[in-house]
Structures are given as C-alpha cells and as structure tokens.
Amino acid sequence: MLSPLRCDVLRAALLPPYAALDVVEVTGSTNADLAVAARAGAADRTVLLAERQTAGRGRLGRSWEAPAHTGLALSVLLRPVGVPPARWGWLPLLTGLALCEVVGELGRVDAVLKWPNDLLVGPRQGKAAGILAEVVGGAVVVGVGLNVGLRAEKLPVPAATSLAVEGAACTDREELATALLLRLDDGVRRWCAHGGDAVACGLRDAYRNRCSTLGQPVAVQVPDGAPVTGAAVDVDPEGRLILDTAQGRRAMSAGDVGHVRPG
Numbered sequence: 001m002l003s004p005l006r007c008d009v010l011r012a013a014l015l016p017p018y019a020a021l022d023v024v025e026v027t028g029s030t031n032a033d034l035a036v037a038a039r040a041g042a043a044d045r046t047v048l049l050a051e052r053q054t055a056g057r058g059r060l061g062r063s064w065e066a067p068a069h070t071g072l073a074l075s076v077l078l079r080p081v082g083v084p085p086a087r088w089g090w091l092p093l094l095t096g097l098a099l100c101e102v103v104g105e106l107g108r109v110d111a112v113l114k115w116p117n118d119l120l121v122g123p124r125q126g127k128a129a130g131i132l133a134e135v136v137g138g139a140v141v142v143g144v145g146l147n148v149g150l151r152a153e154k155l156p157v158p159a160a161t162s163l164a165v166e167g168a169a170c171t172d173r174e175e176l177a178t179a180l181l182l183r184l185d186d187g188v189r190r191w192c193a194h195g196g197d198a199v200a201c202g203l204r205d206a207y208r209n210r211c212s213t214l215g216q217p218v219a220v221q222v223p224d225g226a227p228v229t230g231a232a233v234d235v236d237p238e239g240r241l242i243l244d245t246a247q248g249r250r251a252m253s254a255g256d257v258g259h260v261r262p263g
Contacts, residue, residue: 002069002149002173005049013178017185019043026068028055030075031134031143037077038136044079047181053145067154071162072146072173076184079139080192087196088140089253090239092117092133093207094191095142098183099129100210103146106179107168112212115232115241115257119146120212121168126161144180148173199237208235217260218243220252228252229260 007023014021020043027033030048032055037046052068076095080088096113103121104111111128112120119129129146147155147162148171155162163171170176187203194201208214214234219227220243230245240251 002171004069005051005173005177009174010049010177014047014181018045018047018181020045021047021049023049023051026050026052026054029053029143030073031132031141034075034077034141035134035136038139038141042077042139044077044081044139045185046077047074049074049177067150070147070149070154072144072148072177072180074177074181075141075143076181077139077141078188080188080196082192083196085135087198087238088133088135090191090196090198090203091140091142091188092131093198093235093239094187094203095133095144095184096131097203097207097210098187099131099144099146099180102176102179102183103128103163103168106170106176107163107166108170109163109166109168111210113207113210114259115211115213115235116239116254121163122161122166124161125212126166127159128161128163128166146176148176197237198239204235204237204239207239211235213241213257213259219258219260221256221258222252222254227258232257 005023011021027050030050034048050073053073100111100113109121114120117131118127121128131144133142149164150162152165190201198204213232218232219229221227230243233244234242240253243250
C-alpha cells in the first residue's frame with residue numbers, strides 16, 4: 001500500500017493551470033462523478049482523484065476495482081475551446097501519450113501504447129493503465145486508471161502489470177499525477193491552439209512513434225459484429241486505426257484491440 005494522496009500538495013502544484021481539484025477516499029467512478037459535474041456547469045480542467053473506485057469503468061462496459069492506495073484513479077473534465085467535436089476523439093489518445101511519456105521518464109521503464117486506450121509496460125508489455133473518454137454535452141471527461149503499487153499476486157488478470165511489478169524508479173502517486181496533469185495540460189493547449197488538428201500540432205506523429213500496435217497483426221473486436229482482423233499499418237489524421245485486411249484497407253474508429261502473436 002502506498003502513502004495517501006494529499007489534496008493540498010496536489011492543489012499547490014496544479015492550481016493553476018487547473019481550475020479545481022479534489023481527492024476523495026472512495027467513489028463509484030471518477031468519470032461518472034465528473035459527468036454529473038459537467039452537466040452542472042463545472043469548469044474546464046476540473047480534476048477528481050479517488051483512492052478507491054468501486055465501479056470503475058473501461059471500454060465495452062467492463063468494470064474493475066483495485067484496492068485503495070495502490071493505483072492512480074483520476075478523471076479530468078475538459079472543454080476543448082475552438083476544437084470541432086469531430087476531433088475530440090484525439091483526447092484519449094493525447095492523454096495516453098502524456099501518460100506514456102511520464103511513466104517512461106519518471107519510472108525509467110519501457111512504456112508503449114496499444115491503440116486506442118491502453119498503456120503497456122515492461123519487457124512483456126503487460127497492461128498497466130487504461131483510459132476512458134466520454135462526451136458529456138459540451139465537455140469531455142477523460143479517466144485514467146494506472147496500476148502503481150499492486151503486487152503480482154493482486155493483479156486482476158495475468159496480462160496486467162503495475163509499475164511496482166516492473167521495478168519502476170518512481171511509484172510516488174503524487175509525483176506521477178502532477179507530472180501527468182501538467183503534461184496533459186500542455187498537450188491540450190497546443191492541440192487546441194491548432195484547432196484540434198493532430199497533424200499540425202505534431203500529436204499524430206508523436207502518438208504513432210509510441211504506438212506498439214502499428215506493424216502488428218491484430219484482431220479488433222467491435223461492439224456490433226465479428227472481430228476485424230488484419231495488419232495495423234497506421235493511425236490516420238482522425239485518430240482511427242488503419243488495417244490492411246483481406247478485403248482491403250479499413251479505418252477503425254473504435255474497438256477492443258488484441259495483438260495477435262504468432263503461434
């Protein structure tokens with residue numbers, strides 16, 4: 001178990017550029033809480049962190065829960081000024097990139113991204129974090145769940161990992177949260193300054209350089225059909241994964257990606 005998060009320390013480091021920040025001991029879901037706040041008019045760059053979530057949510061309706069004081073569970077409410085909603089799909093990718101860079105730099109571990117929302121860490125590329133973005137009216141709520149201090153026997157599935165398991169140089173959750181949120185703020189500001197154009201602001205190239213999905217055979221499970229299989233060859237200017245399939249090229253805007261390993 002890691003030291004409790006100190007709200008006053010985080011506020012001193014992050015207000016500004018963030019407008020509001022709270023830490024709660026337990027909640028169902030930080031994303032759900034900020035979605036309610038967004039509908040009530042909460043400000044851009046409102047942050048909520050929880051020591052424990054009892055109904056954390058992932059893609060395709062998955063739920064998860066981690067012991068208190070072992071991970072980083074946070075959500076950020078963003079109101080992307082000057083960015084058309086059609087480009088908001090880049091926000092979870094931008095968040096993933098910020099997280100990947102921070103974990104790699106502070107943790108001194110190999111960190112890569114699996115399109116669209118997973119952080120993979122260590123030699124075997126175990127999943128250490130997931131990201132979930134939800135549009136709520138004129139806002140986007142982006143949630144991050146990072147396994148920090150979980151020991152191997154406490155991980156939910158064999159494919160998962162944590163910074164502690166991978167021997168990361170940093171497992172200080174306040175330091176990780178502060179670095180992540182500052183990196184995210186900087187990235188969002190540059191992205192907004194270019195009207196959400198991921199090519200013009202360099203986001204697309206930076207993401208592709210960190211995306212381990214590219215160059216691999218994959219199977220993409222979509223919510224309403226059979227898996228789509230093919231070789232992942234690119235991430236396009238809209239943030240979609242481009243596959244070379246037996247039927248030709250196909251752009252995937254959403255889906256759960258599995259890297260298909262030979263044999």
